[in-house]
Every structure is written in structure tokens, then in C-alpha cells.
Amino acid sequence: MSRHADTETMVDVIAARNGLPLPEGRKAAIVDGFIELEAMCARLRTTNLTAVDEPANVYGFAPITRIA
Amino acid sequence: MIENEKPTPNAVTPPLNDLSIIEAGKLLRQGSISAKDLAEDALARISALDDRLNSFITVTTDRALADADAADADFAKGVDRGPMQGIPYALKDIFNTAGIRTTCHSKLLLDHVPNADCVVAEKLRSAGGILIGKTATHEFAFGGPSFDLPFPPARNPWNPDHIPGGSSSGSGAAVAAGFVRMAIGSDTGGSIRGPAAYCGTIGLKPTYGLVSRRGVFPLSFTLDHAGPLSRTVEDAAATMQVIAGYDPQDPASADPGTLDFLSGLDEGVEGMKFAFPRHFFEGAAGLSDEVVAALDGAIKQLCALGATVDIVTLPDFELFNAAGRVILLSEAYAIHEADMKSRPLDYGRFTHARMAVGGLLSASDLMQALRVRRQLSISVNNTVLSTYDAIIAASTLSPAGRFDQIDPETPPAWAIQTMPFNVTGNPAMSIPTGFSAQGLPLSMQIVGKPFADPTVLRIGKAYETAAGLTALRPQITMAEAA
Numbered sequence: 001m002s003r004h005a006d007t008e009t010m011v012d013v014i015a016a017r018n019g020l021p022l023p024e025g026r027k028a029a030i031v032d033g034f035i036e037l038e039a040m041c042a043r044l045r046t047t048n049l050t051a052v053d054e055p056a057n058v059y060g061f062a063p064i065t066r067i068a
Numbered sequence: 069m070i071e072n073e074k075p076t077p078n079a080v081t082p083p084l085n086d087l088s089i090i091e092a093g094k095l096l097r098q099g100s101i102s103a104k105d106l107a108e109d110a111l112a113r114i115s116a117l118d119d120r121l122n123s124f125i126t127v128t129t130d131r132a133l134a135d136a137d138a139a140d141a142d143f144a145k146g147v148d149r150g151p152m153q154g155i156p157y158a159l160k161d162i163f164n165t166a167g168i169r170t171t172c173h174s175k176l177l178l179d180h181v182p183n184a185d186c187v188v189a190e191k192l193r194s195a196g197g198i199l200i201g202k203t204a205t206h207e208f209a210f211g212g213p214s215f216d217l218p219f220p221p222a223r224n225p226w227n228p229d230h231i232p233g234g235s236s237s238g239s240g241a242a243v244a245a246g247f248v249r250m251a252i253g254s255d256t257g258g259s260i261r262g263p264a265a266y267c268g269t270i271g272l273k274p275t276y277g278l279v280s281r282r283g284v285f286p287l288s289f290t291l292d293h294a295g296p297l298s299r300t301v302e303d304a305a306a307t308m309q310v311i312a313g314y315d316p317q318d319p320a321s322a323d324p325g326t327l328d329f330l331s332g333l334d335e336g337v338e339g340m341k342f343a344f345p346r347h348f349f350e351g352a353a354g355l356s357d358e359v360v361a362a363l364d365g366a367i368k369q370l371c372a373l374g375a376t377v378d379i380v381t382l383p384d385f386e387l388f389n390a391a392g393r394v395i396l397l398s399e400a401y402a403i404h405e406a407d408m409k410s411r412p413l414d415y416g417r418f419t420h421a422r423m424a425v426g427g428l429l430s431a432s433d434l435m436q437a438l439r440v441r442r443q444l445s446i447s448v449n450n451t452v453l454s455t456y457d458a459i460i461a462a463s464t465l466s467p468a469g470r471f472d473q474i475d476p477e478t479p480p481a482w483a484i485q486t487m488p489f490n491v492t493g494n495p496a497m498s499i500p501t502g503f504s505a506q507g508l509p510l511s512m513q514i515v516g517k518p519f520a521d522p523t524v525l526r527i528g529k530a531y532e533t534a535a536g537l538t539a540l541r542p543q544i545t546m547a548e549a550a
Contacts, residue, residue: 011428020427021412029421029478030428037397037425040390044436047387047443055438061276061322061449061493061518 007035084109085246086541089155089303092249096143096154103139103154107132107198110156114200114247117544120228122220123241125161127201128168132156135198142196151306151330153196158251160236161202162209163294164283165189172285173205175218175414176407186283187318188252188294188311195310200248203238209254209287210235210400211419211479213471223471224267225542226508230468233266233482235259239297240267245544250298250307256287257392258463258486261498261513264297265484266468268500268509268540270528271297272304273486275519276493277322279308280315288399289320291392291490300538301499301528305329308521324519332522337530338374342367343456348385349465354483356466362501362510363462369534370460370527377460383447388488391444394429394437395491401426418479445492449518453494458527459515461485463498467508486513495521499528500537 008031015022022030084106087095095101111129118124139154159165162172164182166189171177185193193199204222206212212234213221222237224230225245232241236253240263243251253260255273264271272295279294286292296307309330314323344367349355367377400423401408404415408427412420452459465483474480489496496515503509514531516524532538 014428015424018427019409020424021409022424023412023420026412026417026420026424029417030424032478033421033425034428037393037429040393041429041433041436043386043390044394044433044440047383047440049436049439049443053439053442055435055442 004031007031007038085113087249088300089151089249089298089306092155093151093153097148099143103136103143103198104133106154106156107136107200110200110247113245117245118247121223121225121241121245123203123222123238123245123247124158124201125171125173125204125219125238126169128199131168132198132200135193139196139198149194149196150310152192152310154198155250156198156200156248157192158200158203158239158242158248159189160205160209160239160251160253162205162254162285163189163252165199165202168202170202170285171218172208173217173219174207174416176411178218182283184283187280187315189283191311191313197310203236203242203251205237206235207416207419208285208404209256209259211416211422213237213474214416214418215476217416224468225544226268226468227506229472230470230508231266231482233263233468236263236297240264240269240271243267243269243297243299244542246541250296250303252294252311253297254284254287255293255295255486255490256291257396257490258484260293260295260297261463261486261496262482262484264498265463265511266509268511269297269299270301270304271295271498272308272521272524273489273496274308274312274521275322275495277320278312278324278495278519278521280313280318280321282315282318286403288396290399291396293490301525301532302330302333304497305333305522305525308525322519327519327522329522329525332526333529335526336373337370337527340375340457340527341455342370342375342377343380343452343459344377345382345459345461346379347381348485349462352385352465352483354465356504358467358504359462359465359510363512366501366512366531366535367460370531373530373534378456380452380456382452383444385485385488387440388444388491391437391440392487392491394433395441397423397426398429398434422479441491444488448488448492448494453517457523461513461515463511463513467504467506467510489513489515494518495524497524497528499532501535502537503540
């Protein structure tokens with residue numbers, strides 16, 4: 001089975017589990033998008049995250065300022 | 069006609085549409101022109117030319133004329149509501165307007181008529197602004213440009229064969245075409261700065277939380293920003309003077325105290341220090357030599373004005389982009405989940421394909437993105453902006469692409485460099501730096517410290533004045549339209 005076919009199967013499984021329909025004619029672009037996103041998710045996991053990097057109030061400026 | 073040649077200063081455009089907000093305001097207060105003159109001029113230009121640009125979904129003629137009459141009546145009584153009084157403007161069609169349809173450029177909301185204004189519309193109305201209409205967007209500020217939606221995509225006034233960028237595509241096109249001096253857009257990954265860059269306008273993404281998003285259809289709760297696209301920096305500042313402010317009903321709203329966006333604009337950049345993360349774009353696919361040359365020229369110009377610019381290293385652009393994309397897709401899918409499950413085919417092909425991927429992400433994917441986001445915010449704010457006054461960066465990696473480059477089966481991905489500052493929330497402004505050999509706008513970003521939006525505008529004003537690019541217009545004229 002090719003990697004693309006594996007990914008397509010994975011997309012089918014996750015979509016079915018989440019109740020997300022994949023209409024005919026639109027699935028190929030979704031699979032392509034998923035492959036791109038998988039690479040991004042892998043990239044996120046290459047960073048050296050520590051306990052300090054917790055997401056509480058991550059989009060507010062106050063915690064950032066407090067560290068400074 | 070719309071020329072495909074290099075831009076030249078436009079000598080025949082009716083002078084009314086060439087007036088900035090500040091210039092028009094002076095004439096309005098002198099009584100040399102009326103708000104009705106400005107409104108009628110804008111409506112006439114839209115009527116004559118917008119069938120080529122599709123920048124508006126809805127033109128609010130009756131509302132505009134009523135707003136203009138009210139503004140003129142206030143001027144006659146000596147009532148001054150600030151810089152937007154009597155000034156025509158437009159709103160991206162994801163901003164709710166009471167009694168005026170707000171479609172999000174989507175079949176799903178084709179008949180949606182809100183019963184209340186969003187906060188931004190409410191503030192502009194209270195300030196005496198004239199609502200000219202609602203502008204085209206990528207569907208739900210996300211998928212596009214598309215040809216399978218209820219309205220056609222907006223086109224670039226510098227060359228309609230090219231995209232205007234998105235998702236605030238109609239806002240960028242309407243400002244560049246001179247239909248309005250200012251249009252409001254939203255920016256989740258670059259949707260103000262991208263169209264501004266491609267259309268040659270100013271585009272300010274304010275600090276996260278500085279402008280209320282209440283009543284704006286959300287794309288991504290923690291990345292969405294509302295802000296102006298305008299012809300000049302001063303006009304962006306004038307708009308911010310009206311629309312910024314704490315809103316206790318917007319969960320993201322911040323209260324940094326009252327900011328003055330106008331008074332320090334002319335203080336220049338002498339003695340300022342700027343950081344330039346050149347590695348963000350070096351070696352990137354699709355990078356245009358013209359973009360780099362214009363950016364280097366802008367940096368020389370800033371140095372000539374008395375600033376210093378140092379090359380710095382931040383985490384790589386792709387890490388910012390990955391964190392932003394994962395967060396955006398997760399939040400967008402959460403917002404649209406019910407409709408994505410029950411009526412997927414009512415979404416345009418591109419919106420659907422991109423948004424559905426968000427339904428395939430795991431909880432740990434999102435949490436890792438949020439943890440990285442914190443690291444990235446610290447890198448930008450505590451490491452770089454604790455030493456420097458601002459960051460200079462590219463807005464896009466190339467001039468606007470062509471519509472015929474778009475594969476109808478695959479959502480397009482344009483090479484823009486705006487996402488990092490949605491991830492961190494810093495104020496970021498796109499400003500023109502010149503034109504390509506094909507006559508398409510080039511640009512850069514100026515990025516400031518949190519809530520230092522007035523400083524970003526001040527830097528932009530200094531550069532804009534020195535560069536002298538604001539007099540350039542697309543060759544769209546009333547005479548040629550006749």
C-alpha cells in the first residue's frame with residue numbers, strides 16, 4: 001500500500017469516527033491538505049518544549065510580560 | 069480601461085476620490101465640500117467601475133445618502149464627531165450590520181440580515197462615517213478566491229487578471245480603486261495585510277484585543293483581528309482613533325488605556341532600532357527578487373531617516389506557520405462543525421477542503437501548537453522586541469498571482485509571511501515599498517510591541533513620506549469608464 005493510500009485510509013477512519021462526511025469529488029483535496037498538515041504537526045513536535053511552555057492564557061500578553 | 073502597464077501618477081481621477089480622510093475632513097469642516105459630495109462620488113465610481121473588480125457584494129446607497137445627510141447636518145450645527153465624520157467607508161461582509169445582509173460571501177448566509185451592528189460598525193456610525201457598502205471576502209474569511217460562490221471574487225485594481233489577496237479581498241480592491249479611502253477587514257493569518265500588500269494599500273492588523281470583534285463572524289477565536297485598510301498611514305491612524313477600545317463583551321478585548329494614534333505620527337524614526345529576521349524568507353519557495361530588492365531599498369530608506377537595522381534570528385518561519393495553521397484549522401472547524409457535517413456541499417470547494425482538515429486534527433496536535441505559540445511569543449516579545457523598537461519583515465514573497473494560476477480542484481496557497489504575528493498577537497502593518505516590473509505593488513511589514521500600534525503607524529508614516537508612493541494609483545478613471 002502506498003503512503004498516499006495509507007493516508008487516505010487514515011483520513012477515512014478519522015473522518016468516520018468524527019462524523020465528518022467526505023463528499024465525492026472533494027476527498028482528494030482533503031487528503032492532500034491532511035498530508036500537508038501532518039508535516040506541520042510533526043514540525044511542532046521537533047521543538048524543545050518544557051513545563052514553562054504551558055498554554056494557559058497563551059494568547060494574552062500579561063503572562064509574556066510577567067516572564068520578562 | 070484598466071491598464072496593465074507600470075503605474076503612473078493619475079492626473080485625471082476626480083479630485084474628490086483622491087482626498088485622504090484627513091484632507092477630506094479639513095475641506096468638510098471648511099464647508100468646501102459636503103459629505104453628500106463624497107458619498108455621491110463614491111457611489112458613482114462604484115456604479116461605473118465595480119463590475120470589473122467585484123469589490124462590493126452589497127452597495128448601501130440609501131444608507132450612504134442618509135449617513136451623508138446626517139453628517140452634513142452635524143457639520144452645519146457645529147457638531148464634530150471626529151476624523152471619520154462625513155467619510156465614506158466600507159465593511160468586509162463578515163461584519164454584522166443591522167438591517168443590511170451580511171453574507172460572509174457564502175451560500176450558507178445568503179439571506180442573513182443581522183438585527184444589530186457589530187461594535188466596529190456601531191463606532192463608525194456614531195463617529196459620523198458613511199457606510200458605502202459591504203465588501204467581498206473569501207468565503208467565511210477563509211476559502212478562496214473561488215468561482216463557485218454566490219458572488220464573484222474581487223479582482224486586483226492594478227490588474228484584474230491578478231488576485232487582490234484575501235481574505236479581505238474586496239476591502240483591498242475597493243481602497244486601491246479609490247471607491248473608499250478606508251475599508252475594514254479582518255486578519256486571522258494575514259487577511260488584512262495580504263490584500264493590502266497585493267493591492268498597494270496600507271493594512272493594519274492591530275494588537276490582538278485592541279479592536280473589538282463582537283459582531284464579526286469568527287474564523288479563529290484566538291487569531292482573529294479587525295482593522296483598517298487605507299490609502300495612507302494617517303488614514304489608518306484616523307480609523308484606529310475611532311474603532312479601538314475596550315469591549316467587555318468581547319472575551320479577547322484588552323484594556324491598555326487610551327491610545328492616541330494620531331498625535332505622534334510625524335515624530336520620525338531617528339534613533340530607533342529595527343530588527344530584520346531575514347531568514348524568514350531567504351531560500352523560501354516562490355521568493356521574488358523584486359520583493360527582496362524593494363525590501364532592501366526600504367531598509368536603506370529607514371536607515372537614511374536615522375534608524376538602525378540589525379539582522380536578527382527568530383525561530384524559523386515554518387514553525388510560526390505550523391502553529392498558526394493548526395490553531396486556525398482547529399478553531400475554524402469547531403465553529404463550522406455542525407454545518408460541515410450537515411450541509412458540506414453548501415460550502416465552496418476550497419473552503420470545504422481546507423476546513424474539513426481541521427476536523428481530522430487531534431487534541432494533542434492543538435495543544436502542542438498552543439505550547440509552541442507561547443514559546444514563539446516569548447521569542448518575539450522578550451528576546452527581540454525588548455531590545456528593538458520594531459521588526460521589519462516581508463509581507464508577501466511575490467507580487468499578486470494570476471487567477472489563471474489557480475487549479476480549480478486544489479485550494480491555492482499564496483506565499484505570504486504574515487502568520488507569525490497572528491500567532492503572537494503583535495501589531496503588524498503592511499505598507500507599499502514599490503512596484504514590480506509588471507506594475508504590481510510590493511510591500512513590507514512593520515511589527516511593533518504589544519499595544520505600540522501608534523509606534524508602528526509612526527514608523528510607517530516616516531517611511532511612507534520618504535518613499536513618496538502614495539500618489540500612485542491604478543489607471544481607473546471615470547472618463548475611461550464612460
